[in-house]
Amino acid sequence: MNKFRVKCELDYETFGPLVFLLNIRAQDNESQKVVEESFSILPNMPHTLLTCGVTQNRFDRITAELPGTYHILYEAVVESALEKIPVSGLPPTTHEDFGLEQLPFLYPSRYCQSDRIGRLAFALFGHFETPVEKVQGIVEWIHQNIAYTIGSTTANTSAMDTLVDHAGVCRDFAHLGIALCRSLNIPARYFTGYAFELQPPDFHACFETWIGGRWMLWDATRLSSPDSVVRIGMGQDAADVSVCTAFGGLKVKSQRVMCEYLSESRAKMSAEELRSMVVCHEVRREAPAQPKTS
Numbered sequence: 001m002n003k004f005r006v007k008c009e010l011d012y013e014t015f016g017p018l019v020f021l022l023n024i025r026a027q028d029n030e031s032q033k034v035v036e037e038s039f040s041i042l043p044n045m046p047h048t049l050l051t052c053g054v055t056q057n058r059f060d061r062i063t064a065e066l067p068g069t070y071h072i073l074y075e076a077v078v079e080s081a082l083e084k085i086p087v088s089g090l091p092p093t094t095h096e097d098f099g100l101e102q103l104p105f106l107y108p109s110r111y112c113q114s115d116r117i118g119r120l121a122f123a124l125f126g127h128f129e130t131p132v133e134k135v136q137g138i139v140e141w142i143h144q145n146i147a148y149t150i151g152s153t154t155a156n157t158s159a160m161d162t163l164v165d166h167a168g169v170c171r172d173f174a175h176l177g178i179a180l181c182r183s184l185n186i187p188a189r190y191f192t193g194y195a196f197e198l199q200p201p202d203f204h205a206c207f208e209t210w211i212g213g214r215w216m217l218w219d220a221t222r223l224s225s226p227d228s229v230v231r232i233g234m235g236q237d238a239a240d241v242s243v244c245t246a247f248g249g250l251k252v253k254s255q256r257v258m259c260e261y262l263s264e265s266r267a268k269m270s271a272e273e274l275r276s277m278v279v280c281h282e283v284r285r286e287a288p289a290q291p292k293t294s
Contacts, residue, residue, distance in 0.1 A: 002080045003262040006194040010072040011253040018248025025058040031283045036077040057233035090212040105187040111158045111175045111237040114182035121183040142220040170205040173220040192241045194259035195224035216278040225268040226279035
């Protein structure tokens with residue numbers, strides 16, 4: 001079991017009464033257990049915890065009744081039941097293995113225009129035989145060809161923009177990886193979380209792919225290790241897991257994020273480990289029993 005302590009402090013300035021949603025809490029489920037947790041806002045304002053029944057993303061809905069600066073503090077201790085799986089042990093994946101739950105992650109979305117880059121994806125990665133080899137090729141290509149440049153993109157930057165500019169930050173690396181995977185008929189989804197030893201400290205974006213009947217995590221930036229992150233949320237792209245969604249005028253004044261590892265000492269996965277192992281952040285679910293036929 002992997003144990004982490006996560007923390008974030010946010011200061012927002014509001015310019016009038018408004019409601020805003022925060023998506024900063026670690027997911028709490030069978031795969032990732034929140035052992036301790038605290039959430040506070042100063043000055044104290046009404047807020048409600050909401051959990052999405054489909055994604056299990058957790059939101060705090062805050063009603064800011066007066067203009068001013070609001071200080072939010074979130075802290076948690078989290079246990080993660082992640083699993084490292086040898087690439088050689090992954091079962092083959094075909095289109096017949098996809099269920100309705102995976103279908104939304106095959107479609108183009110706002111930031112991941114997979115329908116526009118199919119020819120490029122097949123030219124670059126079509127020669128790989130298995131889905132996991134294709135994804136490994138995509139991650140390596142992004143890492144080698146896209147420059148990680150802080151401040152180079154905006155909230156409107158899409159995978160197509162990143163292809164043109166050859167620069168971006170973690171969300172852009174994730175969007176491009178998702179778009180390329182979907183164009184090759186590999187279900188892919190956006191992952192946001194806290195990352196151990198991320199420099200500079202911040203919320204971090206990665207992506208997951210459905211391979212061998214499970215979701216596998218990838219980080220094309222190589223700034224974090226796939227086995228050293230805590231999930232906040234997942235969705236089709238960043239639009240589903242924005243840190244803050246405001247229904248009115250709101251400005252970020254400051255943001256501080258921290259993630260510590262509380263178990264034994266930890267090193268990032270090596271290049272060799274990343275080639276031979278994949279990381280899954282979900283507990284394996286047993287397949288339902290098949291009905292007997294007479």
